[in-house]
Amino acid sequence: PGKIEKMGYKGVDTTELVLTGHRTTDAQILGGEPGRGFYQMMDGVEVGRVNVAARACGLSRRAFELGIAYSQQRETFGKKIAEHQGILFRLADMATKIEASHQMMVKAARLKDAGHRNDLEAGMAKYLASENCADVVEQSFRIHGGYGYSKEYEIERLYREAPMLLIGEGTAEIQKMVIGRRLLEDYRVR
Numbered sequence: 001p002g003k004i005e006k007m008g009y010k011g012v013d014t015t016e017l018v019l020t021g022h023r024t025t026d027a028q029i030l031g032g033e034p035g036r037g038f039y040q041m042m043d044g045v046e047v048g049r050v051n052v053a054a055r056a057c058g059l060s061r062r063a064f065e066l067g068i069a070y071s072q073q074r075e076t077f078g079k080k081i082a083e084h085q086g087i088l089f090r091l092a093d094m095a096t097k098i099e100a101s102h103q104m105m106v107k108a109a110r111l112k113d114a115g116h117r118n119d120l121e122a123g124m125a126k127y128l129a130s131e132n133c134a135d136v137v138e139q140s141f142r143i144h145g146g147y148g149y150s151k152e153y154e155i156e157r158l159y160r161e162a163p164m165l166l167i168g169e170g171t172a173e174i175q176k177m178v179i180g181r182r183l184l185e186d187y188r189v190r
Contacts, residue, residue: 049169049170050126052130056132066144066158068091074145104129120179126170133162134162137159141158
């Protein structure tokens with residue numbers, strides 16, 4: 001056990017902790033009401049999912065900024081690549097995904113701040129923002145062409161960072177389970 005080396009997300013250490021044969025007494029348990037530990041933990045997971053969504057929004061925004069800047073500097077066939085329809089479509093797609101993700105993340109955060117249940121919104125925000133982030137980073141990487149693969153350009157690092165957001169606080173499949181179950185609860189046929 002110890003520090004786990006990762007391909008990206010190096011700003012946060014990931015470690016392993018193994019407890020063998022450890023026992024606790026009721027007096028040693030931290031938190032609220034006994035027997036409600038799972039619900040307390042899930043409350044923290046909801047905050048974590050909003051946090052991952054916020055990080056995905058920030059990473060997406062930076063990838064977009066890099067891509068749009070590069071597209072206005074790089075020239076092919078006598079014109080800036082930003083003038084090519086394919087690049088314009090990519091930029092429009094990227095900006096739209098960032099805005100949608102940001103709006104959903106803010107909604108989930110505001111619900112939590114107001115003391116309301118937000119498992120549905122937190123799951124949706126995490127799912128949408130992390131998936132959109134992976135796509136936005138990929139599109140910016142492609143705008144950079146071969147230079148995107150070079151450590152000289154920041155997009156290379158973002159390309160390694162984005163996958164962690166797809167799995168942190170639960171994969172897309174986990175989010176879909178949370179979302180689907182909550183939808184069945186909210187839209188129960190009577």
